[in-house]
Amino acid sequence: MSAAYARPLDLKRGRVDLSHGSGGRAMAQLIEELFARELANEYLAQGDDGARLAAATGRLVIATDAHVVTPLFFPGGDIGCLSVHGTINDLAVMGATPLYLAAAFILEEGFALAELARIVASMAAAARAAGVPVVTGDTKVVERGKADGVYITTTGVGALRPGINCSGSHARPGDAVLLSGPIGEHGMAIMSLRENLSFDAPIVSDTAPLHGVISALLDAVPGVHVMRDATRGGVATTLNEIARQSRVGIRIDERAIHVPGPVEAACELLGLDPLYVANEGKFVVVCAAADAAAALAALRAHPQGANATQIGVVDAEARFGVQMKTRFGGRRSVDWLSGEQLPRIC
Amino acid sequence: MSAAYARPLDLKRGRVDLSHGSGGRAMAQLIEELFARELANEYLAQGDDGARLAAATGRLVIATDAHVVTPLFFPGGDIGCLSVHGTINDLAVMGATPLYLAAAFILEEGFALAELARIVASMAAAARAAGVPVVTGDTKVVERGKADGVYITTTGVGALRPGINCSGSHARPGDAVLLSGPIGEHGMAIMSLRENLSFDAPIVSDTAPLHGVISALLDAVPGVHVMRDATRGGVATTLNEIARQSRVGIRIDERAIHVPGPVEAACELLGLDPLYVANEGKFVVVCAAADAAAALAALRAHPQGANATQIGVVDAEARFGVQMKTRFGGRRSVDWLSGEQLPRIC
Numbered sequence: 001m002s003a004a005y006a007r008p009l010d011l012k013r014g015r016v017d018l019s020h021g022s023g024g025r026a027m028a029q030l031i032e033e034l035f036a037r038e039l040a041n042e043y044l045a046q047g048d049d050g051a052r053l054a055a056a057t058g059r060l061v062i063a064t065d066a067h068v069v070t071p072l073f074f075p076g077g078d079i080g081c082l083s084v085h086g087t088i089n090d091l092a093v094m095g096a097t098p099l100y101l102a103a104a105f106i107l108e109e110g111f112a113l114a115e116l117a118r119i120v121a122s123m124a125a126a127a128r129a130a131g132v133p134v135v136t137g138d139t140k141v142v143e144r145g146k147a148d149g150v151y152i153t154t155t156g157v158g159a160l161r162p163g164i165n166c167s168g169s170h171a172r173p174g175d176a177v178l179l180s181g182p183i184g185e186h187g188m189a190i191m192s193l194r195e196n197l198s199f200d201a202p203i204v205s206d207t208a209p210l211h212g213v214i215s216a217l218l219d220a221v222p223g224v225h226v227m228r229d230a231t232r233g234g235v236a237t238t239l240n241e242i243a244r245q246s247r248v249g250i251r252i253d254e255r256a257i258h259v260p261g262p263v264e265a266a267c268e269l270l271g272l273d274p275l276y277v278a279n280e281g282k283f284v285v286v287c288a289a290a291d292a293a294a295a296l297a298a299l300r301a302h303p304q305g306a307n308a309t310q311i312g313v314v315d316a317e318a319r320f321g322v323q324m325k326t327r328f329g330g331r332r333s334v335d336w337l338s339g340e341q342l343p344r345i346c
Numbered sequence: 347m348s349a350a351y352a353r354p355l356d357l358k359r360g361r362v363d364l365s366h367g368s369g370g371r372a373m374a375q376l377i378e379e380l381f382a383r384e385l386a387n388e389y390l391a392q393g394d395d396g397a398r399l400a401a402a403t404g405r406l407v408i409a410t411d412a413h414v415v416t417p418l419f420f421p422g423g424d425i426g427c428l429s430v431h432g433t434i435n436d437l438a439v440m441g442a443t444p445l446y447l448a449a450a451f452i453l454e455e456g457f458a459l460a461e462l463a464r465i466v467a468s469m470a471a472a473a474r475a476a477g478v479p480v481v482t483g484d485t486k487v488v489e490r491g492k493a494d495g496v497y498i499t500t501t502g503v504g505a506l507r508p509g510i511n512c513s514g515s516h517a518r519p520g521d522a523v524l525l526s527g528p529i530g531e532h533g534m535a536i537m538s539l540r541e542n543l544s545f546d547a548p549i550v551s552d553t554a555p556l557h558g559v560i561s562a563l564l565d566a567v568p569g570v571h572v573m574r575d576a577t578r579g580g581v582a583t584t585l586n587e588i589a590r591q592s593r594v595g596i597r598i599d600e601r602a603i604h605v606p607g608p609v610e611a612a613c614e615l616l617g618l619d620p621l622y623v624a625n626e627g628k629f630v631v632v633c634a635a636a637d638a639a640a641a642l643a644a645l646r647a648h649p650q651g652a653n654a655t656q657i658g659v660v661d662a663e664a665r666f667g668v669q670m671k672t673r674f675g676g677r678r679s680v681d682w683l684s685g686e687q688l689p690r691i692c
Binding site for chain 1: 364365367368369370371372373374392393394395396397398399400401402403404405406407408409410411412413414436437439440442446448449450451452481482483484485486487488489491492493494497499501502503506513514515574575577578579583587591622624682683684688689690
């Protein structure tokens with residue numbers, strides 16, 4: 001019984017083939033020489049069908065996200081780090097401390113091992129930087145034309161912070177609505193690339209883990225009512241989700257929402273509304289009006305919330321949904337995203 | 347702010363389109379009227395980015411599996427129940443009690459909503475039967491030709507049974523090697539369908555949750571050394587994995603391994619070796635020789651282990667790997683699966 005393979009994986013010119021998903025020797029080699037090498041930690045080293053974790057105390061939170069972003073590499077990141085950040089952020093906005101990630105790869109036959117290695121390295125770097133290890137994984141391979149390079153599903157387990165009780169359903173009339181920073185960067189980084197828009201400086205995705213800034217926020221204001229990251233569907237959809245879950249209205253002020261110049265320019269060119277464009281490092285906070293100043297101060301003291309603003313208030317009038325005072329003083333309804341403004345953005 | 351949609355989803359003739367993955371209204375409707383309706387439980391009802399779970403005590407186990415089986419429906423099951431069983435079994439063979447599942451769907455544009463509904467219903471039924479709820483999920487949609495109907499990644503969280511310490515690395519020379527039942531049914535159910543083989547009675551997949559029989563086994567023999575479900579790569583690959591992880595050899599007896607007649611016939615027709623064919627409801631057990639009788643009795647007392655047998659013993663001679671005494675009295679080496687015998691079997 002030897003662990004030796006005929007020759008090492010060719011990480012420069014090699015390509016994924018169906019044998020890498022068969023459960024046999026080629027799969028074992030791919031896992032050892034690529035995945036385990038990059039992601040190495042004590043859990044993966046157990047080598048079983050899953051990972052045994054440390055003893056848990058308190059309530060757990062679990063979140064899962066499939067990532068199908070195209071293109072796989074974009075200014076500011078790639079599907080690897082995005083799949084780490086996305087799931088960490090889903091845990092963090094629920095008030096949980098992210099502890100562990102699981103990652104399942106669906107690879108397309110013919111995909112370059114060099115690209116896969118780059119993606120896994122990015123994933124490993126993001127997991128290390130965030131302090132959240134990838135403890136177990138899975139690899140499947142599908143035939144050419146049955147995927148698009150690679151899809152990555154990450155699932156995260158976190159520990160709910162004691163005393164935190166926030167949910168999309170907890171917004172109350174009179175609450176303040178805060179936004180952690182400028183919007184539209186992730187979506188427009190992707191769209192600019194797809195549409196071949198060129199700017200003097202490319203738009204860079206804001207993909208980032210939010211558990212640090214959220215931890216600082218909760219230290220300052222443990223009674224936050226709602227946190228939600230404004231990903232697919234953008235801030236507009238996130239606000240609509242909150243309004244609907246909490247059965248309230250939300251009034252926002254366009255002037256308080258920061259849209260970076262290049263994002264605005266790209267949106268205008270492509271006929272997109274930045275309010276509906278995905279972010280991967282921004283979140284909405286709803287808290288009691290009396291807590292707003294402390295919450296903003298906590299956010300602004302952290303690099304990931306340096307440009308946080310209050311963008312609106314919660315209203316008892318649920319039937320009006322999300323209403324926005326425009327920068328010209330008008331008023332318009334901000335509806336749910338309908339249709340597929342930006343497919344495969346994450 | 348209304349929860350009403352223009353019209354209900356057309357679950358008879360409707361198809362998945364890109365808007366169902368956009369994060370907007372169409373996605374909310376798909377989740378409400380299809381996923382949440384079928385899978386309904388208190389956790390999904392939280393409606394947040396993940397699920398808050400009950401307080402945990404003790405050590406956790408996590409396992410993840412992407413499912414890309416083709417065809418999506420096969421005798422004995424479909425990708426829906428398979429994705430529940432597969433992950434439950436990964437937890438169970440680690441000695442954990444499965445508690446929760448997360449499910450992430452990658453849907454292909456144009457996929458029939460009727461098929462999706464059938465798959466989700468099967469998933470829900472399997473989860474209910476196993477007593478393991480799907481507590482959170484995610485839905486992405488990719489363009490036509492970028493997936494194959496639907497891929498489902500499930501991730502499971504379980505509680506490690508106190509006092510259980512089994513791992514692929516714990517096989518010891520002199521141990522008994524047991525197998526919970528006849529082999530090859532899942533893989534040959536799929537292959538027969540793909541190859542249009544017809545038999546008087548079709549081969550039916552053995553897909554099933556194994557946590558019940560494993561719980562009974564561990565009640566009887568808590569000191570089991572290794573358990574592993576013999577999925578991709580079959581019993582041969584599973585034994586090779588154990589031999590390698592434990593740095594031992596394994597000697598098995600072909601006569602003790604039950605291959606059902608139709609599986610054997612189909613394997614002969616297609617030139618496949620049943621030892622390498624995937625199972626989805628069978629597992630290998632390694633335990634001290636002194637425990638073998640009690641372990642076999644516990645397995646046989648359960649419907650999922652009724653035909654359990656001892657198939658071999660663990661040997662100190664790691665360099666010989668897995669050796670099999672054939673039914674004709676010869677001896678042959680049972681190597682790892684190499685190449686892609688059966689792609690997309692799970």
